[in-house]
Amino acid sequence: SMHKHLDTSLKRLKVLHQENLDREAKLKEEIEKAKQDRLAQIEAGKEEAKRITETAEKEARNVRMNAKEEARREAERIIQKSKEKFEKLKRNLLAELETRALDLSIQMIKHTFSSEGNEVLQRQFITEIIQELEGLKKSEFSIKTENVKIKTAYPLDSKEREALKKVLSKKIGRSVKLEEKMDEELITGLIIQIDSLIIDGSLRNRLKKMIAYLKDEKKQT
Known part of the structure; x- marks a missing residue:
């Protein structure tokens, strides 16, 4: 009876031992699985961190x-604005210089030429203007009025007045009326x-053209 009881106890110990072995194996398996899951999570975390870093x-x-x-x-934009400002300033300065050059030329002529000399020069200018008018085509005078305003530095004489009336009437196609005004x-x-x-x-006007011409000539040289 004692032998039987011992045998039963041994069998029970074996069963318990096997159960412990099974539990240990299962626990190891679960630990390994948890470890692998953790490693996978760590790798996924690393990949996510890498992706975030690369994106950043x-x-x-x-x-x-x-x-x-x-x-x-x-x-x-700043350079372009500066260039535009510089170009504008340059244009303004050139315009001012041209105006000063014109005024200076006028003053020099006024002081150099006598009144009689300027009158003689006006006669020459009028002759040239009449010749220029005669060379123009009638089609260039699409005018609907017979009133002609004339500004002169010195009064026209009767011969000049008639010559101007004749050539203008011919070009316009009707008799013209001259309205004369003095402008020193x-x-x-x-x-x-x-x-x-x-x-x-x-x-x-001739001086103005001459100054502009000289300016262009200077640019080209």
Whole structure:
């Protein structure tokens, strides 16, 4: 009976031992699985962190590139604005210099030429204007009025008046009426105005053209 009881106890110990072995094996399996899951989570975390880092770096590069591009554009805008300001200033200075050169030329002529000399010069200018008018085609005078305004530095004589009336009437196609006005600022010569058509044969205008011509010549040399 004692032997039987011992045998039963041994069998029970074996069963318990096997159960412990099974539990240990299962526990090891669960620990290994948990370890693998943890490693997988760590790897996934690393990949996510890497992706976030790369995205952040890419965004940072884009920001830097955009900032550089914006800075470059801003610099170009500033340079262009400066160029425009400089060109405007240069144009204003040139215009001022031209005006001063014209005024200086006028003053020199006024002091150099006598009144009689300027009158003689006006006669010459009127002759030239009449010749120019005769060379123009009638089609260039699409005028609907017979009123002609004439500014002169010195009064026209009757011969000049008739010559101008004749050539203008011929070109316009009807008899014209001359409205004469004195303007000493012309120095010498005349300006003819028929509606919007203006023919400037004054010395002031010739000087203006000459100064502009000299300026262009200087640019080319």
